[in-house]
Amino acid sequence: MIEFRRVNKIYEGAVRAQALTDFNLTIGDGEFIFIIGDSGAGKSTLIKLLMGEEKATSGSVLVDGVNVGKLRSWQLPKYRRHFGVIFQDFRLLQNYTVFENVAFAQRVVSASKKGMLKRVPRILSVVGLEEKQKSYPSQLSGGEQQRVALARAVVNGPQYLLADEPTGNLDPANSLEVMRLLEDFNRSGTTVIVVTHDAAMVDQFRKRVVTMKDGQVLSDMQEGGYVHA
Numbered sequence: 001m002i003e004f005r006r007v008n009k010i011y012e013g014a015v016r017a018q019a020l021t022d023f024n025l026t027i028g029d030g031e032f033i034f035i036i037g038d039s040g041a042g043k044s045t046l047i048k049l050l051m052g053e054e055k056a057t058s059g060s061v062l063v064d065g066v067n068v069g070k071l072r073s074w075q076l077p078k079y080r081r082h083f084g085v086i087f088q089d090f091r092l093l094q095n096y097t098v099f100e101n102v103a104f105a106q107r108v109v110s111a112s113k114k115g116m117l118k119r120v121p122r123i124l125s126v127v128g129l130e131e132k133q134k135s136y137p138s139q140l141s142g143g144e145q146q147r148v149a150l151a152r153a154v155v156n157g158p159q160y161l162l163a164d165e166p167t168g169n170l171d172p173a174n175s176l177e178v179m180r181l182l183e184d185f186n187r188s189g190t191t192v193i194v195v196t197h198d199a200a201m202v203d204q205f206r207k208r209v210v211t212m213k214d215g216q217v218l219s220d221m222q223e224g225g226y227v228h229a
């Protein structure tokens with residue numbers, strides 16, 4: 001479970017910016033949730049706090065009871081293994097094949113070579129890329145590249161899948177395919193959090209939708225349209 005409890009985040013720079021204001025949000029295990037909001041609403045800040053890249057100015061971010069802001073830097077790599085993350089720009093290693101891109105995520109957690117040889121092809125087949133294992137990212141379409149990124153994100157079986165504008169660079173057909181895969185992973189138990197400003201995409205899926213504005217929750221709607229408790 002993820003809990004943001006009265007979180008304030010103020011960036012003290014040349015210009016002081018309050019990115020989150022008394023922000024409260026609870027995400028239960030196994031949920032599929034969209035987080036939407038205009039640019040500047042605080043979505044990226046929410047992700048950074050969750051990943052331990054930034055600390056809250058006050059309040060707490062709890063993940064399975066662990067206060068993320070209290071983790072030491074040496075504890076963060078292990079903590080972050082609970083999350084698979086995909087981004088709008090895919091972030092694949094260009095000089096590595098599809099197989100290697102996915103296997104690399106396994107090496108980081110020092111999986112055995114034998115386990116890796118089994119799991120990488122299996123996950124690539126789940127995302128429909130078993131034929132492309134030896135290709136390089138530049139030889140793939142945007143949709144295929146995002147599916148590689150997705151395979152890499154889930155190959156270690158993370159508890160949470162965090163997608164930051166996952167369809168931002170994709171056409172509608174590929175967007176739909178990536179979203180369907182996110183749904184599949186959700187069905188198999190992964191908590192999925194999709195941050196986006198693509199309202200059309202959100203409308204196609206009947207999921208919980210949290211709308212952020214000026215660092216706060218503007219609305220929190222469950223599938224059918226009622227307000228989430």
Ligand code: ADP
Pocket residue numbers: 011012013017018019037038039040041042043044045046
């Ligand atoms: P979103 O992802 O919804 O566009 P952000 O979390 O990026 O929103 O930004 C929320 C607010 O915090 C904005 O006003 C933004 O300018 C400010 N902000 C974000 N990151 C920083 C930073 N590193 N330093 C100063 N201000 C920042």
